[in-house]
Amino acid sequence: MDGRQPAAAASGVEYGSVATTPKRALVTGITGQDGSYLAECLLGLGYEVHGLVRRSSTFGTQRIEHLYRDIHDEHRPLVLHHGDMADGSGLARLVRAIRPDEVYNLAAQSHVRVSFDQPAYTADVTGLGALRLLEAIRDCQETSGRGIRFYQASSSEMFGTAAESPQRETTPFHPRSPYGAAKVYAHCITVNYRESYGLHASCGILFNHESPRRGETFVTRKITRAAARIKVGLQQKLYLGNLDARRDWGFAGDYVEAMRLMLQQPEADDYVVATGETHSVREFCEQAFGRLGLDFRDFVAIDPRYFRPAEVDLLQGCAEKARARLGWRPRVSFSELVAMMVDADVELAERERALVAMGHAAFPQHGQSGPSRP
Ligand code: NAP
Ligand code: GDD
DSSP states (O other), X not given: OOTTSOTHHHXXXXXXXXXXXXXXXXXXXXXXXXXXXXXXXXXXXXXXXXXXXXXXXXXXXXXXXXXXXXXXXXXXXXXXXXXXXXXXXXXXXXXXXXXXXXXXXXXXXXXXHHHHHSHXXXXXXXXXXXHHHHHHHXXXXXXXXXXXXXXXXXXGGGTSSOSSSSBOTTSOOOOOSHHXXXXXXXXXXXXXXXXXXXXXXXXXXXXXXXXXXXXXXXXHHHHHHHHHHHHTTSOOOEEESOSSOEEOOEEHHHHHHHHHHHHTXXXXXXXXXXXXXXXXXXXXXXXXXXXXXXXXXXXXXXXXXXXXXXXXXXXXXXXXXXXXXXXXXXXXXXXXXXHHHHHHHHHHHHHHHHHHHTTOOXXXXXXXXXXXXX
């Protein structure tokens, strides 16, 4: 059997028609940047969306607040469930109960620098978490006879010190972090389940993608947030690590569309999703501060604590396959992305300044207390 084919013929599993609506999707990592954009996209297309949320002592659902309806509403297209990628039996129970048509696995300990501090945890959640979900899907498919399509959030971090640039689907992996190694495992086990059991399981090898909803410890958002706070007088300096690293940065809202398109294909496969352009962290600083009429060199200082034990110097992707087979292409350019993020952070900083003027504390900044900002 061709490993790329769904196992319909071999196992008697039937996949729902691509045109059937409403479809039911389960999204892990729904509270993250991508999860929130993907949920918006799927709800807009009439999907019933189920999201996995881990229990926390504080609310972590800010990014999807605008999508959520009261639990007492009878017809809620978005339903949240407690669960954790470390809990295989919980995942299996959830998949059996929801019986989704599509599963998007976005949950991960996704911070590269943090993965050096928490390598075993990262391997468990980011690597083995994917295996637990695949097992849950395989079991559910076998007992119900209904096909479940699976998306794995693979990463350009898997390429690490790649031998070629731009990187494409065939470029060998050479991860440079525990996070990258965990993603390689999750990627390979997804391919293996496709080849072994005929699961309709696809991997999107996504290059860095950002937005105003990006976590504040990733470099782009750290820069735009700081530039805006400096502009309104709430901050004096920004400490960064390696300014020479180069990334292929796109807009998260564009990239979640590629995830969905992958699961609408008759055959599962792997796709690079990227803009094809690469820029340094220094260039990002220049544009972000420049938009506010500031020279980043007056405000940015280097703190070696932000250097990584091993660095990925250059990422640049070739998304020709996604363009040809999925009809996907990025819509937001690099300078539009920087502008979008800076403008959103200026609005946030102005609200923060107004609160400070009324005697409230400034919004918490990672690194001012607790673990240092990665
Ligand atoms: P993110 O903002 O960090 O979101 C990660 C999500 O995973 C959050 O919802 C988080 O929940 C959840 N999560 C973490 N640990 C979990 C656990 N043990 N059990 C259940 N959920 C858990 O990441 P993102 O930028 O949206 O990225 C989405 C996925 O794409 C990730 O797998 C990431 O590694 C991958 N990826 C991202 C990029 C990128 O540039 N953004 C590029 C390539 C691949 P909490 O909200 O509770 O923390
Ligand atoms: N976070 C951070 N903080 N990065 C910094 C800093 C800093 O103060 N200073 C320089 N950098 C450099 C990092 O060393 C890295 O080379 C680059 O900026 C980008 O760092 P991040 O924004 O943290 O992203 P990443 O490329 O390590 O990882 C992101 O992209 C991957 C896809 O390639 C994450 O979203 C991963 O989850 C994703 O898989």
